[in-house]
Amino acid sequence: xxxxxxxxxxxxxxxxxxxxLKGVSLDIGDGEFLSIxxxxxxxxxxxxxxxxxIDALDGGEITIEGQPVxxxxxxxxxxxxxxxxxxxxxxxxxxxxxxxxxxVSFVLSILNIPEKEIEERTMRILKEVGLEGMEHRxxxxxxxxxxxxxxxxxxxxxxxxxxxxxxxxxxxxxxTGEEILKLMKEMNRKYHTTFIFSTHDSMVxxxxxxxxxxxxxxxVSDERR
Amino acid sequence: MTMKLIHVAxxxxxxxxRRSLLSGIAIAVASMSxxxxxxxxxxxxxxxxxNLATYYTGExxxxxxxxxxxxxxxxxxxxVDWQRIDQALAQRSDVTAYVPRITFxxxxxxxxxxxxxxxxxxxxxxxxxxxxxxxxxxxGRIPEAGKxxxxxGSVLAxxxxxxxxxxxxxxxxxxxxxxxxxxxEIVGLAAFPVASLNSQFFWAPLDRVQHFLRMDxxxxxxxxxxxxxxxxxxxxxxxxLESVLGSTLxxxxxxxxxxMYSFIEIAQFIYxxxxxxxxxxxSTVIINTTMMVIYERMREIGTxxxxxxxxxxxxxxxxxxxxxxxxxxxxxxxxxGAGITVYLGxxxxxFTDALSGIDMEISSVLYPRFNIWTTLIVYVYSVVIxxxxxxxxxxKASRIEPVEALRYV
Numbered sequence: 001x002x003x004x005x006x007x008x009x010x011x012x013x014x015x016x017x018x019x020x021l022k023g024v025s026l027d028i029g030d031g032e033f034l035s036i037x038x039x040x041x042x043x044x045x046x047x048x049x050x051x052x053x054i055d056a057l058d059g060g061e062i063t064i065e066g067q068p069v070x071x072x073x074x075x076x077x078x079x080x081x082x083x084x085x086x087x088x089x090x091x092x093x094x095x096x097x098x099x100x101x102x103x104v105s106f107v108l109s110i111l112n113i114p115e116k117e118i119e120e121r122t123m124r125i126l127k128e129v130g131l132e133g134m135e136h137r138x139x140x141x142x143x144x145x146x147x148x149x150x151x152x153x154x155x156x157x158x159x160x161x162x163x164x165x166x167x168x169x170x171x172x173x174x175x176t177g178e179e180i181l182k183l184m185k186e187m188n189r190k191y192h193t194t195f196i197f198s199t200h201d202s203m204v205x206x207x208x209x210x211x212x213x214x215x216x217x218x219x220v221s222d223e224r225r
Numbered sequence: 226m227t228m229k230l231i232h233v234a235x236x237x238x239x240x241x242x243r244r245s246l247l248s249g250i251a252i253a254v255a256s257m258s259x260x261x262x263x264x265x266x267x268x269x270x271x272x273x274x275x276n277l278a279t280y281y282t283g284e285x286x287x288x289x290x291x292x293x294x295x296x297x298x299x300x301x302x303x304x305v306d307w308q309r310i311d312q313a314l315a316q317r318s319d320v321t322a323y324v325p326r327i328t329f330x331x332x333x334x335x336x337x338x339x340x341x342x343x344x345x346x347x348x349x350x351x352x353x354x355x356x357x358x359x360x361x362x363x364x365g366r367i368p369e370a371g372k373x374x375x376x377x378g379s380v381l382a383x384x385x386x387x388x389x390x391x392x393x394x395x396x397x398x399x400x401x402x403x404x405x406x407x408x409x410e411i412v413g414l415a416a417f418p419v420a421s422l423n424s425q426f427f428w429a430p431l432d433r434v435q436h437f438l439r440m441d442x443x444x445x446x447x448x449x450x451x452x453x454x455x456x457x458x459x460x461x462x463x464x465x466l467e468s469v470l471g472s473t474l475x476x477x478x479x480x481x482x483x484x485m486y487s488f489i490e491i492a493q494f495i496y497x498x499x500x501x502x503x504x505x506x507x508s509t510v511i512i513n514t515t516m517m518v519i520y521e522r523m524r525e526i527g528t529x530x531x532x533x534x535x536x537x538x539x540x541x542x543x544x545x546x547x548x549x550x551x552x553x554x555x556x557x558x559x560x561x562g563a564g565i566t567v568y569l570g571x572x573x574x575x576f577t578d579a580l581s582g583i584d585m586e587i588s589s590v591l592y593p594r595f596n597i598w599t600t601l602i603v604y605v606y607s608v609v610i611x612x613x614x615x616x617x618x619x620x621k622a623s624r625i626e627p628v629e630a631l632r633y634v
Contacts, residue, residue, distance in 0.1 A: 082533025
């Protein structure tokens, strides 16, 4: 489903060129629950951003569902993300002026789905992530765990093929983090959605069905469990 | 999608209330100023037109064709045939009223000295049908025809320590270029809306002025009120009178005579541009606010882009925020401006001190003229300009790369 072939990504930091990814290759199948782990600066987020079509390749190729990412222009990438990808962020990145319901349904509005269907799907996913009865609360009136649940609901409500999560539990205490991981795993099982998440937390790694370890922009191990 | 964007944009206004308020106030102040400015200029223009028509030139003025050329020499011998003009104007359906006048420079011999004053010889029975002349009499009464009486500007009377019942000898050059003097009794004090009329003018019966100036039945000018467009009426009257009197007359509409009125017409046009500058100035605040908002919500822009929002949709989101702030700010500004205009339109703005000693055909108390259409145009104008200004920073949102935006701290 996702083929990462010899991917290179360099960044400029002043005069210095930082080689974030040095020829990474990886095949990810449908419905995998995969963790990209490694210390800070190992290239986890960069790899996620490249798979998520929000960053540009310097070399190599990423093919998702048979479509090469390098050939896509900005508009096509946006369309691709809109239809196929879900995102979960470390800091939740919810829109503060919108309620839980509105944060989730907003994604479906972008897809121009009829209002009735938006309501059905939003209410169903909010129930599944355990936020029933909190639909009208704004993010500032919810805990970090509850906010991340909204983010998960937002990522899943459009039934994407792939959900990318960048350190989804890093801002949560271990108990809440574990609950979030269980929820993600449950959603992965239920919807057969591919989950790719980055982490440097060993507890999170334990939940992964496949663990890819990155170090200095290179894969050092790829372990299926 | 558009509905959702509108919804989010509207909610976003409340995110930083103080900043939104500041932007709104800037637009409101600009809109309010423009509404008031336009109303003030229109009020000045209407006031001047009214004063010119009533006291100085009529809507159409008929004078001797040579008068203007020799005006600086006080050519009171260059008269017009009042009786024949009267007969011709009486036949015209587009003429609503007309009066003969003789305006002449003179000197008051008071307390052993001469004091300059401008006299107006008028037929007060005709003046009553021409304007609300009687309302200008502050004290006393209007002079009677055939009697040596005068109505004097209240400020002139005060300055020369004159009052009702006093007798004043006036000295002037006659149409025969000799000098003459006549003693008139003050029977009334006048308070006109124009400062110079109060401080320099006196009014006397037309027949006594004709006798005093040796003008027989002639007059210097005829002031005419017409029904429709003054310029068209002036042209029509000219054609009509020339067929009777030949090319001996100078007939012009008031807006072609008064240079000051032309200045106000030009000023009104210029104020439309000044209005745009006012709004552009107000819009700089909203541009600045939108720019700050974009930097502040950089991560949110990245998130929305990651979720699949196109650059155009992001631009629209920030643009709509600007439109809402502009629409609310402009509405408040226009309403306040209209409120001030209506209030001052009723009670007036007193410029007596500022206009004292200035020889202009503008009233000392000015009344801004409220116009619903002008107000609506200013509102639309304000929203369009400030919203267009918001587009400049809003477009930046569409150019931000999502990966950079998500990394932004």
